[in-house]
Amino acid sequence: MKPIAENEWVTGQITLDINGVPIDMSVTVPSIPVKPQRMLPIFQQMTNSFVEMGVTSAAFEGRQVSCTKGCGACCSQPVPVAEIEAYQLAELVENLPEPRRSEIKGRFEESFAHFAEIGWFDRLSECAGGTKEEQEAVVLDYFRENISCPFLVEGACSIHKDRPLACREYLVSSPAENCSNPTAESIDMIKPPVKPSKTLLNVGQKRQITGVNFIPLVMSLRWAQSNEEKFDEKTGEQWLSEFFQKLTGKEIPGAET
Numbered sequence: 540m541k542p543i544a545e546n547e548w549v550t551g552q553i554t555l556d557i558n559g560v561p562i563d564m565s566v567t568v569p570s571i572p573v574k575p576q577r578m579l580p581i582f583q584q585m586t587n588s589f590v591e592m593g594v595t596s597a598a599f600e601g602r603q604v605s606c607t608k609g610c611g612a613c614c615s616q617p618v619p620v621a622e623i624e625a626y627q628l629a630e631l632v633e634n635l636p637e638p639r640r641s642e643i644k645g646r647f648e649e650s651f652a653h654f655a656e657i658g659w660f661d662r663l664s665e666c667a668g669g670t671k672e673e674q675e676a677v678v679l680d681y682f683r684e685n686i687s688c689p690f691l692v693e694g695a696c697s698i699h700k701d702r703p704l705a706c707r708e709y710l711v712s713s714p715a716e717n718c719s720n721p722t723a724e725s726i727d728m729i730k731p732p733v734k735p736s737k738t739l740l741n742v743g744q745k746r747q748i749t750g751v752n753f754i755p756l757v758m759s760l761r762w763a764q765s766n767e768e769k770f771d772e773k774t775g776e777q778w779l780s781e782f783f784q785k786l787t788g789k790e791i792p793g794a795e796t
């Protein structure tokens with residue numbers, strides 16, 4: 540991607556009302572039209588801020604984050620990624636030096652082949668119109684296969700800075716060992732006040748993704764390879780407006796969606 544010149548950025552103030560509490564944010568975005576992948580670091584930063592708010596508010600209730608580096612138990616889940624993130628992950632892997640690139644691609648292929656063979660992707664599509672319990676059962680089926688994310692290395696995320704929004708939002712206060720056999724009763728999630736990962740699924744979206752409206756991370760490289768990228772180009776302000784319009788469900792000037 541072509542670098543953005545210093546004079547092609549603009550900074551603005553945003554005030555969000557979260558559960559009646561005004562939150563001020565200063566955001567710097569490209570003033571020129573760009574593809575939405577350019578906005579991803581900004582959406583990642585905002586997600587980090589929302590997660591931090593969730594952690595602070597949990598601490599007020601006496602609940603502390605129990606996740607530690609080297610655990611990685613949650614990295615055997617089917618991480619939902621947005622179209623934008625699928626292309627970002629594919630590009631990130633393409634830019635890895637060898638032999639790392641081939642190793643990661645190999646892990647993606649092996650994991651994908653395994654879940655295809657057991658029919659998990661079909662079950663995922665079928666459960667789209669099902670109940671919450673049916674969908675949770677499909678997620679648990681994936682988890683029970685005990686296949687770690689291709690990016691997990693020695694219990695730690697090897698793309699920590701670039702990890703998907705959904706990974707950022709996953710924190711617990713329950714004992715770490717409970718995550719190896721999660722149930723609704725044994726896991727105490729620390730939730731951010733809003734979930735940008737869900738919003739991102741619909742930002743800039745060009746394709747209707749069958750069934751569940753997300754791409755499982757393990758499928759993302761294949762998906763990006765077989766679906767040509769066709770995103771529009773918009774200014775950073777327009778992308779932000781679209782993002783916040785979808786996050787809040789309110790009309791926001793400048794959002795051309």
Ligand code: SF4
Pocket residue numbers: 613614615618688689690691692695696697698699702703706
């Ligand atoms: S991207 Fe990183 S944090 Fe997310 S599931 Fe994979 S290893 Fe875990």
